[in-house]
Every structure is written in structure tokens, then in C-alpha cells.
């Protein structure tokens with residue numbers, strides 16, 4: 001199928017409905033008609049040489065951020081957390097016996113949320129002990145754990161390192177200004193970042209990442225410069241910077257749709273200028289670009305197993321409420337409500353809710369758009385894997401991106417310019433099939 005698409009510049013305003021692209025085809029096209037395909041793919045042996053990863057979702061947060069679009073629960077008590085941990089452990093027990101897992105070891109493990117660090121040291125230890133009855137992740141090359149600064153304690157950080165074997169700790173700093181953190185509904189303040197930093201440093205994780213968001217409500221140039229300065233003082237192994245979006249189900253989006261607030265988010269030009277500034281300053285300090293979002297201090301030391309394997313098409317076993325997986329070429333998602341999630345596991349079945357069996361062409365698009373987030377594409381990879389020349393197939397779209405200064409051809413490699421890198425999520429839909437361009441993403 002030859003694609004042609006007129007690449008037009010988007011509105012500079014951050015509109016409600018904007019989104020971060022993490023998969024293809026869009027989640028809005030997934031449904032329960034593919035449950036048969038999902039079950040078959042889980043019950044089939046793995047494809048040869050396909051890496052395996054495990055995602056565990058912890059859906060609790062101390063408070064709901066006003067920009068959050070994830071499935072999270074606040075105000076939960078210890079027994080509700082325990083019920084969830086029990087269910088998650090039961091789910092791991094079920095998935096560990098799946099034929100698709102086979103005799104593969106987990107190459108990467110990711111504890112995401114929500115806020116995984118919401119769990120107490122005791123709950124984390126119990127979770128690790130329960131999981132180890134069924135699985136081992138000792139040989140995983142990366143074990144990532146997402147943390148909210150205000151949930152950490154010295155004991156908890158040590159527990160992550162020593163009992164869970166975390167190698168990559170990702171700290172959701174988002175901003176160093178207490179005024180902005182409070183305005184955006186974050187549960188933590190900057191002091192908690194600095195308190196946690198000492199414990200994190202002492203625990204000697206292989207890779208510590210901090211997340212920042214460009215375009216939090218109330219952001220200014222002066223404050224953004226200060227954010228970057230503070231990030232450099234911490235000297236993390238990597239810095240990930242997201243640009244604020246307004247998916248439909250956030251508090252801010254509801255306010256804008258209901259006309260109770262004016263759109264408070266900076267426009268794309270400004271958000272990109274802030275990321276550009278941060279990339280420049282981090283480069284001056286010796287960091288290198290690792291993707292459209294991430295700068296790394298030492299590229300030879302830090303790799304991103306979860307990100308790179310997933311983008312290249314690894315199998316990912318999803319566990320926990322609302323989590324997204326991908327096995328044997330099939331997408332799937334678990335139930336997004338606790339009632340159905342618990343009921344399925346009580347019946348001894350996997351909590352599968354919906355999914356999609358993508359065509360080979362759709363898998364090619366998925367791989368290409370996700371890998372483009374690194375900033376370059378090597379045509380040989382796609383010719384070998386899919387038998388398609390991506391530059392010929394999307395000749396029209398690439399020609400327009402090059403003309404607009406967003407990309408450059410370099411033999412068999414195509415590179416995004418800095419301008420293209422900063423707006424990669426705007427570029428990607430130009431490679432979507434026509435039915436999904438402009439369609440709702442989630």
C-alpha cells in the first residue's frame with residue numbers, strides 16, 4: 001500500500017484531545033471481538049528470538065494530578081492495596097504458565113502506574129516474595145520502577161534496590177517550583193525531591209532518570225530555566241521531558257470543555273522552545289540525545305531496554321488493571337475496572353478486556369513510528385523484518401517532512417532534525433492509515 005498524505009502544520013494551541021502516541025493502531029479501535037485472537041496468541045509458543053518483557057501496573061496515587069489521564073485510585077486504605085497486590089500476584093502466577101512465555105527469561109521488567117512507590121516497604125517486600133514464587137527477573141537487563149518523590153523513604157529506596165532488584169529508578173519530579181506543582185495538583189513538593197535524592201544516590205542504582213514536563217500550568221521562561229538548572233545540579237543519568245498534552249479525561253480538559261476555565265496550557269511553539277532550551281543546556285553539560293524526550297549523561301552506560309525492545313516489537317506481558325500488552329503480534333488490554341479485574345482472577349482466568357489483531361502493515365507502521373521517536377530510522381531494519389522500503393512506501397510524506405526542515409535523508413538512514421524531533425508526535429500521524437488520521441486516539 002503506497003501512502004500519500006499532505007503534511008499540514010497543526011494549530012499551535014494545545015487543544016483538548018491532544019495525545020502522546022505510544023502504540024498503533026489507536027486504542028480507540030481496540031475491541032472485545034479480538035478476545036479469541038488474544039487467547040490464541042497467549043496459548044501459542046513464542047516466535048523465535050523475540051525478547052520478553054513484563055509490565056506490572058500499580059494504579060494508586062496519593063492525589064490525582066490535574067493533567068493525569070491514567071486509571072488511578074486515590075484515598076485507598078491498606079486492605080484495598082493488599083487486595084490488589086494479592087490479585088496482581090495471582091495474575092502473575094497465571095501468566096507465568098502461559099505457552100507464550102515458554103522458557104524465556106524476562107529481558108526487562110517495568111513497574112508503572114499510577115504510583116508504584118505508593119506501596120509501603122512491607123507491601124513491596126510481600127509483593128516481591130509472592131512474585132518470586134512464580135517468576136524470576138534476576139537476569140533481566142533492566143528493572144524499572146516509577147517513583148513519586150513524596151512517597152519515598154530511605155527504607156523504601158533500599159527495598160527497591162535490594163528486594164526488588166530495581167536497576168532503573170524513574171523519579172517524577174515534573175517541576176521544581178512548589179507553586180507550579182501545587183497548581184497542577186501534584187502530591188509532592190520540591191523538598192521531597194531533594195530529600196529522596198540522597199537516598200537514591202546512596203542506593204547506587206545503575207540508572208536514575210528524572211521526568212520533567214514542559215508546559216505545566218503556570219510555567220514561565222524564568223522558571224523553566226531554573227528547572228533545567230536544578231536538573232543539572234542533580235546530575236541524573238537521564239532526563240526525560242514530556243510536553244504537556246490535554247487528553248480528554250483530565251481535570252483541565254473537563255474544565256475547558258465545560259467552559260469553567262480558559263485553556264491554561266502554553267502553545268506548542270512555547271513548549272517546544274522550552275524543550276529545545278533544555279536539550280541545549282543538557283548538551284552543553286555533556287548529555288546526549290537519546291530520543292525525542294530523553295537526554296542521557298553517558299550513552300555507553302545507560303541503555304533503555306524497556307523502551308527499545310518494545311519499540312522494536314518485543315513481547316510484553318501486561319499485568320494489573322487497565323495495562324496494555326503485546327504478544328505474538330497481537331495487542332491486548334486488561335479490564336480497566338477493579339470489579340471485572342478481580343472477578344476474572346477469582347475465577348482463575350486472565351482479566352482480558354479488549355485488543356486488536358493488527359495486520360502486518362499495521363505492525364510495520366507501529367514499529368516505524370515508535371522507532372522514529374529515537375530520531376532516526378534505518379531502512380535496512382524494516383526491509384529485513386517486513387520486506388518494505390519505508391522511504392519508498394511513504395515517499396510523499398518523507399519528501400514533505402524533508403521540505404519542511406523536519407527530516408534529512410542520509411543514505412539508508414533518515415534523521416529528524418532538532419525541529420522535527422521536538423514535534424515528533426505531530427509528525428507521526430502522517431504515516432497512519434487514512435482511517436486513523438484525525439480519529440480519536442484513546
Ligand code: SF4
Pocket residue numbers: 060061063064065067068069070072113114115148
Ligand atoms: S502521579 Fe502520575 S499517575 Fe498519579 S495522578 Fe499524577 S500523573 Fe497520574
